[in-house]
Amino acid sequence: FDPLRSETQFSAVEIGRGDVDAVMAGAAHVVEGEYRVGHQEQLYIENQAMIAVPREDGGMTVTGSLQCPYYVHKALKRALALDSGRAVVIQAETGGGFGGKEEYPSLIAIHAALLARRVNRPVRMIYDRHEDLAATTKRHPAIIRHRTGVMRDGRLVAQDIDLVLDGGAYSTLSPVVLSRATIHAGGPYDVPNVRITSRAVATNTPPNGAFRGFGAPQSEFAAEVQVARVADVIGLSPLEIRRRNLYRVGGVTPTGQVLRDAVAAEEVLERAAEAAEFERVRERTGHERKTRGEGQRTARGVGLALAWHGAGFTGSGEEKMGSMASLELTAEGIIRVLIANTEMGQGTKTIFPQLVADELGVGFDDVEMAPQDTSIVPDSGPTVASRTAMVVGGLVVNAARKLKSLVEERTGLPFAVSYRQDASTWGTTRIDERFTPYPGIHFDDETYTGDAYPAFGWAAAVAEVTVDLDTGEVAVRSVVSADDVGRVIHPILAEGQVEGGTLQAVGYATIEEIKLHDGRYLNDRLATYLIPTSLDAPRIETILVEAPFAGVPHGAKGIGELPMDVGAPAVVAAIHDATGVWIHDLPASPERILAALDGHAPPGPPGISTLAEPGPS
Amino acid sequence: MTYQVTVNEVAFEVTAPGMRRLLDVLREELGLTGTKEGCGEGECGACTVLLDGEVVDACLVPICQADGRDVRTVEGLADTSHGAPVLSPLQTAFLEAGGAQCGICTPGMLVAAQAFLESDADPTEPAIREAIAGNLCRCTGYTKIVEAIAVAAQDRVGA
Secondary structure (H helix, E strand, O other), rough: OOOHOOEEEEEEEEEEOOOOHHHHHOOOOOEEEEEEEOOOOEEEOOEEEEEEOOOOOOOOEEEEOOOOHHHHHHHHHHHHOOOOOHHEEEEEOOOOOOOOOOOHHHHHHHHHHHHHHHHHHOEEEEHHHHHHHHHHHOOEEEEEEEEEOOOOOOEEEEEEEEEEEEOOOOOHHHHHHHHHHHHHHOOOEOOOOOOOEEEEEEEOOOOOOOOOOOOOOHHHHHHHHHHHHHHHHHHHOOHHHHHEEEOOOOOOOOOOOOOOOOOOHHHHHHHHHOOOHHHHHHHHHHHHHHHHHOOEEEEEEEEEEEEEEEEEEOOOHHHOOOOOOEEEEOOOOEEEEEEOOOOOOHHHHHHHHHHHHHHHHOOHEHHHHEOOOOOOOOOOOOOOOOOOHHHHHHHHHHHHHHHHHHHHHHHOOOOOHHHHHHHHHHHOOOEEEOOOOOOOOOOOOOOOOEEOOEEEEEEEEEEEEEEEEEOOOOOEEEEEEEOOOOOOHHHHHHHHHHHHHHHHHHHHHHHHOOOOOOOOEEEOOOOOOOOOOOOOEEEEEEEEOOOOOOOOOOOOOOOHHHHHHHHHEEEEEEHHHOOOOOOOOEEHHHHHHHHHOOOOOOOOOOOOOOOOOOOOO | OOEEEEEEEEEEEEEEOOEHHHHHHHHHHHHOOOOOOOOOOOOOOOOOEHHHEEEEEEOOOOHHOOOOEEEEOHHOOOOOOOOOEEEHHHHHHHHOOOOOOOOOOHHHOOOHHHHHOOOOOOOHHHHHHHHHHOOOOOOOOOOOHHHHHHHHHHHHHHO
């Protein structure tokens, strides 16, 4: 049923600054908008899978497709009443996660482990695609309402935003997703008067959970379409209104965070716009729209969007977690990285040896990764929230510096030429590096004020589309995405993150939708839940921008989620440029586009389950 | 029933119910786990293999239909004629271009791309995209996969 009618609230947040009501009353224009986004399935190509094997010591070893070994470890210990040593969790090669293997693997691990304990034999549990689609968590549907006060010169002076997340039947990660959705809801704009109220509520669907972006793609879609509509009202170009309002150094966010590090909002915007020749293409598409004859049944458009993404956990999450990463020089002279962060295609197992090899002055192949096995590696935290390269990378680089100076002190020679000798003399040396808060970063959980994130990444995208005016079908032809990642560690992997995130955003914008009845997903097979194929995918051009984070020695910020925030509003803006209509709900499906073109009511909001019996909705 | 199947140029005799999926025979009977299952209904292409040179989804082919025929899987792409396997030019191109991220779609993607390279098709970008349209990838956005196949096609032309 409609989340707006829910009587059960999982959590609520209110943030803001300034005097929204007074300033709104004095604004030249007040623009209102309501936006709805539906579910999105992670659709990792490898389904959830787990193997539980009873141990001789009465414990359980679980091996599976997962993002966060220590999350599963914690669940396993609790479910089977095991101590830490007798619960062992090992990550198998994992065929994609995107957040979908953050939380759910704990459930299937427990199912497999309970069965294995009962029969005292190994149990293998592999979901087929239908089971995976029907049961696992999706991106939260959301309803976001905006009121924006703007002056004649295009300055945004007040934002009043209300956001409702549909958590589904159980709370799961909804409160955390809500935090991120709320903090990002104003978009990357320095607006002096802001009020953002939000809540996550229960409905009659399977629970929703983590998916790349974690609330931000929902709220930033709304923020970006809203800003573009404001630009329309006052007659500014989409590029110019962003130039006039984007964050710069010294800007203050809705939680009162002062942006001290390099802020790359302007750079990503200008570079994406320039590379895509945004203004020139827009002039052409605008001319085409005005001169289009009745017989012309396709329309081209170009759209722009800007986004920010807080890297790492929200608020004091990292401080509470107190992650530890280790680096070892073994007695055999092997350099080993010990972290619990997993490889799922994004490059963990490539960038960590790279970071360590660079610090130590040794070859890439001289550094090994210890397996992601809770009996071997310390708890360096989950592989989520774009935190691995930045937070855990920082710990490992610091550990490498300590190891280097220790060995060089003992041998009097450069590390690279002396470490093997040092190992045979001194035996194993292990450096354990525990997270300590970044200097000057503080967040108050009680008042929800302060530094919500240690750093922000910035992204801009320009999308070009062709819309079929008879069928409402959208072909996304190209996307240029400029993304600030702090420091690029591996250009090919970094581009891969932007390209993959961009296509997931294009899918979110155009075709990915779940229909529900009586709380169940109707299109719970791969034949009916569609993701983009190579023919649907635009040509994607990536521009990597480097505005380093000062809190870590290597300067890297997160990259995984950032591109997911910016693609959908760019596509929807391009559809508007092509057709003259704004699509307020995602996905911008052919049905919604045709309804908007014909002036009909849209085919109902996305993400809402009907009830089997006549009920309150 | 017993079936004769040649897999990567090695002859096998497989005893299995006729409707057992070729995918399961490959993975479980023959231990060739390079061929992956993503959906079991012919939508994702993770189980793509070549059957007498034709691109098929091994989840949709019962073993009885493979009787007396020639199957090629991802394990058959590398050159093993000189001892240690040497990656094919296509595999090398995937590695260098970053055409694989999580890797679960990669075996099927490689097999579909290999069939394309072995056809007479002109390796234009639309033709490459068409050739892998039955193989879903959720990580890469396809950009680097298309690049890798184009590079391998270039090398093929040059050779």
